[in-house]
Amino acid sequence: MATEGGGKEMNEIKTQFTTREGPYKLLPHSEYSRPNRVPFNSQGSNPVRVSFVNLNDQSGNGDRLCFNVGRELYFYIYKGVRKAADLSKPIDKRIYKGTQPTCHDFNHLTATAESVSLLVGFSAGQVQLIDPIKKETSKLFNEEMASSWPA
Numbered sequence: 001m002a003t004e005g006g007g008k009e010m011n012e013i014k015t016q017f018t019t020r021e022g023p024y025k026l027l028p029h030s031e032y033s034r035p036n037r038v039p040f041n042s043q044g045s046n047p048v049r050v051s052f053v054n055l056n057d058q059s060g061n062g063d064r065l066c067f068n069v070g071r072e073l074y075f076y077i078y079k080g081v082r083k084a085a086d087l088s089k090p091i092d093k094r095i096y097k098g099t100q101p102t103c104h105d106f107n108h109l110t111a112t113a114e115s116v117s118l119l120v121g122f123s124a125g126q127v128q129l130i131d132p133i134k135k136e137t138s139k140l141f142n143e144e145m146a147s148s149w150p151a
Contacts, residue, residue: 028084052078053106057113064091066118066132068101073120075132092132099124 015026048069055062063078065085075092076085099122107117117138120128127141 047102049101049103051104051106051118053108053111053116055111055113055116062113064106064116064132066104066106068104071096071100073101073104075118092135094130096122099126 017024048067050065050067052066053064055064061077061079063080064075065078066073066075068074073092073094073096074087074090076087076090078085101120102123103121105119107119110117114133115131116133118130118132120130122128125142128137129139129141130137
């Protein structure tokens with residue numbers, strides 16, 4: 001507890017402070033538990049893209065989201081803005097070597113609770129069609145440009 005000049009006690013909980021070791025900041029659960037945080041790079045950071053699809057399943061949790069962080073692509077159940085997704089349990093996770101996802105989108109017309117098509121574009125010009133629910137790769141376009149694919 002610290003005291004002010006007037007002798008009044010402050011019961012304030014600090015959310016950020018700096019020490020010799022560096023700055024500390026209180027993070028929300030969703031940011032703190034984010035898998036494999038990519039370090040900040042002021043020269044040029046990797047863009048993060050997010051895609052949503054509604055699968056209209058009977059459980060009421062029909063929304064799914066896909067996002068990329070650097071060379072990693074994640075697929076999760078989305079429960080809305082009030083309840084964070086459990087980032088420790090992705091439905092599908094892919095890590096790419098040599099190239100990274102730069103864009104992706106779902107085919108909303110053919111999406112069902114059992115299967116969804118996700119088209120992913122990469123930094124070297126490749127395009128891949130995947131099904132993150134079935135965890136399979138359907139097609140690879142511009143394959144001659146691919147140096148290496150998922151690990």
